[in-house]
Amino acid sequence: MIVGKLVDLYRYKGIAKNIDTAIDYVLNNDLMALPKGKTVVDGDNVFINRDTYIANDLEKCFYENHENYIDLQIVLKGCEMFGYTHISNPTLTITTPYNDVKDVTKYSCEGGIMFPLSEGFALVYTEDIHLAKCKANEELVEKVVIKIKIEK
Numbered sequence: 001m002i003v004g005k006l007v008d009l010y011r012y013k014g015i016a017k018n019i020d021t022a023i024d025y026v027l028n029n030d031l032m033a034l035p036k037g038k039t040v041v042d043g044d045n046v047f048i049n050r051d052t053y054i055a056n057d058l059e060k061c062f063y064e065n066h067e068n069y070i071d072l073q074i075v076l077k078g079c080e081m082f083g084y085t086h087i088s089n090p091t092l093t094i095t096t097p098y099n100d101v102k103d104v105t106k107y108s109c110e111g112g113i114m115f116p117l118s119e120g121f122a123l124v125y126t127e128d129i130h131l132a133k134c135k136a137n138e139e140l141v142e143k144v145v146i147k148i149k150i151e152k
């Protein structure tokens with residue numbers, strides 16, 4: 001997992017073609033102006049889900065990972081708590097088996113790291129079990145999640 005501020009996102013170009021496509025889109029477009037819902041950037045290789053919400057209490061949040069897509073989660077405005085643990089965490093328990101339509105497995109675990117994600121990004125790979133949309137405060141969160149197809 002890579003975490004940082006948007007001004008530094010350009011540093012991660014060159015990792016993979018689809019990641020470059022996503023980064024180029026971020027650098028050249030006003031993400032706050034995107035409509036709510038899905039925006040296609042490059043077919044099923046790169047697309048964006050735009051959302052506005054009040055984050056959830058921790059009890060309603062869950063850890064997850066994806067097999068076919070990397071997440072580039074960007075908080076545009078506001079702050080949410082973000083959780084991370086590695087797939088090797090021995091306390092990971094699958095709570096919802098892999099759903100190939102939604103490309104997600106849900107987990108519970110102990111020992112995850114929680115940190116505030118405020119007007120920045122988290123680039124989350126398959127092995128990065130992550131928890132998002134968790135309440136840091138009562139403010140509105142403006143966010144995009146860019147789904148980046150893993151190149152195999």
